[in-house]
Amino acid sequence: MVALSALAGEGPTSLIQAGGWFLEKAWIIPALPAISFVLILFFGKRMKYKGAEFGIISIAVAFIFAICCVGQWIGQVNNADSYTEKQQYHDEEKHSDKAAHEGILNEEIQRTSFNELGVASSEEIVVSALAEEKDGYSSVGIKPVIERFTWWESGGRSFQVGIMVDGLAVMMLFVVTAISLLVHIYSTEYVAGDRRYTHYFAFLSLFSASMLFFVLSENILQTIVGWELVGVCSFALIGHWWEEKPNSDAALKAFLTNRVGDMGLLVGMIVLFWSAGSWSIVDINNAAINNEIGQSTLLIASLCLTAAVMSKSGQFILHTWLPDAMAGPTPVSALIHAATMVVAGIYMVARLYGVFFEGFDIAGSSFNVLALVGSVTLVGAGLLAFVQDDIKKVLAYSTVSQLGYMVMALGVGAWTAAVFHLFTHAFFKAGLFLGAGSVSHSVHSFDMKKSMGGMRKFMPTTYKTFIVCTIALMGLPPLAGFWSKDEILVGTGGWGLFGGTGGNGTYVFALVMGIIGAALTCAYMTRVIYLTFFGEFRGDTHGHGDPHESGKRITIPLVILAVMATGAGFLNFPVGFLTGSKAGWQERFGHYVEPVATYFPPIAHGTPSWSLAIFSTVVAIIGVSAAGYYFFVKVNAQSPAATELTNGLTEKSKVAKAGHTLLKQKYYLDHLYTDIIANGTKGPVADATYWTNQKGIDEAVNQVGKQTARAATFVYEKIDQNMVDGVVNLSGKASEGLGETTRTIIQRGKIHQYAAIMFAATTILAGLLIVFV
Amino acid sequence: MVAQNVFFGIMALIMICAALKVVRTKNVVHAALWLVVVLGGVAGQFLLLGAEFVGVTQVLVYIGAVVVLLLFGVMLTKASLGEEADLNMPNRTLPAIIAALMFGVMTYALIDTFRDTELPRESVTNAATVSDSIFADYIVPFEAVSVLLLAALIGAVVVARKE
Amino acid sequence: MLLVQFLLLSSVLFCIGIYGVLARKNGVMVLMSIELILNAVNINLVAFGTMTNNIAGEVFALFVIAIAAAEVGVGLAIVLLIFRNRSSVDLSSIDSMKG
The missing domain is CATH 1.20.5 (Single alpha-helices involved in coiled-coils or other helix-helix interfaces)
Incomplete structure (x- = not known):
């Protein structure tokens, strides 16, 4: 195991400046969809394809650019590797015993402590003499490509705007443009003939532009701008069919819930700016890692930013907007509410990882807010997915749950695992959403119980791709989800059996929740598969004949996503797996994406173990089999059209019934927000007091009183009953009277009175200040 | 210096009287006209403090635009041009007490802090x-x-x- | 000249303005009282600016003037809206926000 304390203050290795035309000109990628947005807005309706062509062409070109960026970045990393190897050669001679160790070259990566990260001076290579490195391994770090210029100056501070391209950004560029392109193509058929077809494509373009802008942002100001822009696009697209009340309500809910977290984002970013004295992400991370900012300041900033992550990435308890956001068109759900925008929170944490790593002291502890929020979300949302009948809502809760995995991984220090899961999840979840959209396109409904069933006969392609993506989501080997999920579980460092340890700290709770979540995922996805594709068709086609397979423009994206869902996991085989010449195929993704630079904290990497991988797979198979037995055997035996057992557990057991109701009501969180918090603050404080008195305290007291009184009657006859009742009524009356008094005296809606109170209070406070200070 | 202080005193007196008129008069249009006096006095104070540009802007924006806007407001809300009975709140003692209290607190604080602070001379911007x-x-x-x-x-x- | 004489003048105007806001019922009159308050603040800004020989005081006084213009515009629009809906600008009758 790496002794983390030894990592701090290591001697410098060397840094190499990344360069290349595509990387330096990466700003073109967000600019393309932005131009397309303007074009669609002004000329879209006059074009032959109503503006869709602008969107598709721009995003296709952006996708090609993104691929070029990926290629160039890989070239840069390989370039750095060749320097590493030269140094390695000398080291190996000294440590021949260690060098024989599985041929792993880049496993333990030295962090450098250069502070200077200037603007790109291309191809400048700083190779300094290597001191004796621990374990004999070292690596050449890569400076990210930073292109920036001063936007404006005010009050002695300069505000810059620019791009920052490193492995993480390049990976996100690829994901966003790829999914966006597929969704654009899919949408041309899915929303064909829609009342706001042109508008729809305009917003898709704007969304792609803002998301790419967010990804490339060089400083936290740009991050905030991009963050808000994607929020606005999400709002507009959820409310795409705003004529129906639920849709506009859902859009508002998404927007307002996100505002709650955005306050956290603003406060956190401002704290970071004032403590680091710079807007630049690199500077802030450097300051955090080099202990130039106090730990408590970092903790406050991290907590505020965590609130932002909770709203944007749908973490418990601010996740409630995400399932409602499914009111938007399905391709939007796939693009924004599964693959890209909702991972903005994850991306932000990954970007500012130095802050979180130091703020939460991830390396040294076994518990922090990120890990807690993530673990609770991943199990809580997994449970909620069981009781949803709307296929998109199941997938939405599944997204929430998978985002929980990523947040948890970041919380336990498994940075690469989190980012890798982000990568694989984007493909298979987008595939699932688009598959669900394809089904609903033919049955015109999302209700699995009422309108689906037996769809595998009608829609073979959709069925096959959906199954592939489902298996990827379940985390069964060898599909994508398995590799990323396994890496997260390894990263918790909680598995000490049969070798395979490591990671930062010992997060046993996170490991347990992660394994439970894996079983839950398998079970609810089995339910979805059964209800949608097996059994008998329960829908009503209104005389249109049987449902039929969707067109090419829908199925081709599905097939591509299914292929990605199969193959994406192979990009990051764990260490010790398929070791060929050099590093073989292991850890390729992590190797190219994880920054080796000064602005990235010294995280430790867990060593994977076969036992954990096998155990989690067994758990997953148990989840599938349990749900499979229930649906495919028992429910199917009852009737092929049945959706659940009529004499199931919820009918038999009261506890199960109560649990079911709790889940149906989504843990009553919406009640909490709308009935208690919103209505409580709508009429100001006195109103709330009054309300609490009337409904809360009074009723509670009365209820308690009544129950007690009943018991009293049973035992003591009438005397006690009267007494208890009397006391209860008295206390109730008293509290009610107090509420009523406050309400009528203070809360009369007279603005003059409010103003008078305000001025008087100000005067008194000022007077007190003068007297006492 | 004496001339300036005398000028200040006269102006301050006029301004305070006019301000009191603004909040006491029963005629809405008169109130607006008294407000012009106060605003003009403020412009004069700016000049006295050496802030030429702010003084001129005060005249242009406040007297030229804001007061005209207020008079439009008076007109559009169909206020009668003569005296109006229903301009004030029934209870005016409490506002007076609050205002007086606030004045007391501020005066004490100001005199306590800036008793002898002289303004620099010749500081015209x-x-x-x-x-x-x-x-x-x-x-x-x-x-x-x-x-x-x-x-x-x-x-x-x-x-x-x-x- | 003493600094405190300007500050006292400003505090007198400020308190008269507050009295006006609290004692007037007519919406337009309340707006006029608010103008008194804003002007009192402006005198303060310029006086302190002169004392510290800092141009910032004057610049911010200018900003306050600009914002006061915006405030009067929006305020009068609201008063007009109230007048149109209730054919009166009596602020004491507007109490639909009561709890």
Whole structure:
């Protein structure tokens, strides 16, 4: 195991400046969809394809650019590797015993402590003499490509705007443009003939532009701008069919819930700016890692930013907007509410990882807010997915749950695992959403119980791709989800059996929740598969004949996503797996994406173990089999059209019934927000007091009183009953009277009175200040 | 110096009387006209303090625009041109007490802190200095204010127009 | 000249303005009282600016003037809207926000 304390203050290795035309000109990628947005807005309706062509062409070109960026970045990393190897050669001679160790070259990566990260001076290579490195391994770090210029100056501070391209950004560029392109193509058929077809494509373009802008942002100001822009696009697209009340309500809910977290984002970013004295992400991370900012300041900033992550990435308890956001068109759900925008929170944490790593002291502890929020979300949302009948809502809760995995991984220090899961999840979840959209396109409904069933006969392609993506989501080997999920579980460092340890700290709770979540995922996805594709068709086609397979423009994206869902996991085989010449195929993704630079904290990497991988797979198979037995055997035996057992557990057991109701009501969180918090603050404080008195305290007291009184009657006859009742009524009356008094005296809606109170209070406070200070 | 102090005293007296008239008179139009006196007095005080540009702007914007706007408001809300009985709240003792209390607190604090602070002489700033400052150091707040004015303009039109 | 004489003048105007805001019922009159308050603040800004020989005081006084213009515009629009809906600008009758 790496002794983390030894990592701090290591001697410098060397840094190499990344360069290349595509990387330096990466700003073109967000600019393309932005131009397309303007074009669609002004000329879209006059074009032959109503503006869709602008969107598709721009995003296709952006996708090609993104691929070029990926290629160039890989070239840069390989370039750095060749320097590493030269140094390695000398080291190996000294440590021949260690060098024989599985041929792993880049496993333990030295962090450098250069502070200077200037603007790109291309191809400048700083190779300094290597001191004796621990374990004999070292690596050449890569400076990210930073292109920036001063936007404006005010009050002695300069505000810059620019791009920052490193492995993480390049990976996100690829994901966003790829999914966006597929969704654009899919949408041309899915929303064909829609009342706001042109508008729809305009917003898709704007969304792609803002998301790419967010990804490339060089400083936290740009991050905030991009963050808000994607929020606005999400709002507009959820409310795409705003004529129906639920849709506009859902859009508002998404927007307002996100505002709650955005306050956290603003406060956190401002704290970071004032403590680091710079807007630049690199500077802030450097300051955090080099202990130039106090730990408590970092903790406050991290907590505020965590609130932002909770709203944007749908973490418990601010996740409630995400399932409602499914009111938007399905391709939007796939693009924004599964693959890209909702991972903005994850991306932000990954970007500012130095802050979180130091703020939460991830390396040294076994518990922090990120890990807690993530673990609770991943199990809580997994449970909620069981009781949803709307296929998109199941997938939405599944997204929430998978985002929980990523947040948890970041919380336990498994940075690469989190980012890798982000990568694989984007493909298979987008595939699932688009598959669900394809089904609903033919049955015109999302209700699995009422309108689906037996769809595998009608829609073979959709069925096959959906199954592939489902298996990827379940985390069964060898599909994508398995590799990323396994890496997260390894990263918790909680598995000490049969070798395979490591990671930062010992997060046993996170490991347990992660394994439970894996079983839950398998079970609810089995339910979805059964209800949608097996059994008998329960829908009503209104005389249109049987449902039929969707067109090419829908199925081709599905097939591509299914292929990605199969193959994406192979990009990051764990260490010790398929070791060929050099590093073989292991850890390729992590190797190219994880920054080796000064602005990235010294995280430790867990060593994977076969036992954990096998155990989690067994758990997953148990989840599938349990749900499979229930649906495919028992429910199917009852009737092929049945959706659940009529004499199931919820009918038999009261506890199960109560649990079911709790889940149906989504843990009553919406009640909490709308009935208690919103209505409580709508009429100001006195109103709330009054309300609490009337409904809360009074009723509670009365209820308690009544129950007690009943018991009293049973035992003591009438005397006690009267007494208890009397006391209860008295206390109730008293509290009610107090509420009523406050309400009528203070809360009369007279603005003059409010103003008078305000001025008087100000005067008194000022007077007190003068007297006492 | 004496002349300036005398000038200040006269102006302050006029301004206070006019301000009292603004809040006491029963005629809405008269109140607006008394307000002109106060605003003009404030402009004079700015000149006395050596802030030429602010003084002139005060005259242009306040007396030229704001008061006219207020008179339009008076007109559009169909106030009678003569005396009006229903301008004041029934209870005016409490406001007076609050105002007096606040004045007491502020006076005590001000005299306690700045009893003998002299203002520097000959500190006249001209328009060039002000504009240099606005368009260099305070360009961003300046732009923000211009956006705010635009927003207020649009907002006022939207709120006040007839459907 | 003493600094405190300007500050006292400003505090007198400020308190008269507050009295006006609290004692007036007519919406337009309340707006006029608010103008008194804003002008009192402006005198303060300029006086302190002169004392510290800092141009910022004057610049911010200018900003306050600009914002006051915006405030009067929006305020009067609201008063007009109230007048149109209730054919009166009596602020004491507007109490639909009561709890």
